[in-house]
Amino acid sequence: MSFWGKIIGGFTGFLTGGPIGALVGAAMGHAADTGAGRLGDPAQLAAMLGTREQLFAVGVVVLSAKLAKCDGPVKRVEIDAFKRQFRIPPENMGEVAKLFDSAREDAQGYEHFADRMGHAFADRREMLEDVLAALFSIARADGPLTNGEVAFLQRVQLGFGLDAPAWTRARDSTSQKPRPMPTGPDPYQVLGIAPGATDDEARATWRRLVRENHPDAVASRGGGADMVRRAADKVAEINAAWDRIKRDRKL
Incomplete structure (x- = not known):
């Protein structure tokens, strides 16, 4: 399943009310009303998208286009990468292409979409x-990350409400295949808590351990490269344990 399909497929009722092209078409109608086919005021457009479905459909297109623009002229390889990551059905590509072209005219205004998506999907951090x-x-x-791209992505992370481990996983991801089912040691032993611990106790312990063992924290305490690598492995183990506990408890 494509990345786009994976997200839509896991979101019940995502296409209720019409295909994604209709959602993007509504945004394009707004853009046409606000200035000769331009995207218009990003803050106003983001506020107009009242449903999660509309916000997601338009938000990922706008963020992708403005990211491609933030380091200079948009290149074909960046457009191709967007199409690979978000596999829009062919019948909807025309509307999406129009919105992408309008959004990529400048790199400004993306913050509104990141913030709105972070608020709307606070219960879907993995997505x-x-x-x-x-x-x-x-x-x-189009090559190694530039300072501008890193700053853009960090602002998106902030808007999404994602923590440092999520940033690391996203940065180091090499594919969009579904994550394998975690295996390994007893997750309660990893966190150092009893199986009878409350949800709040487990969550608080996970947060504390991530904070204490985060590679940045280890480096700030003077840890060398080997210690930082070990810290990264430890945080990954802690997150995997917490993920298993959340899934088992249906949190």
């Missing part, structure tokens, strides 16, 4: 992490 990983792939399509 937002997948979107951030897709944006990393688009940014790398």
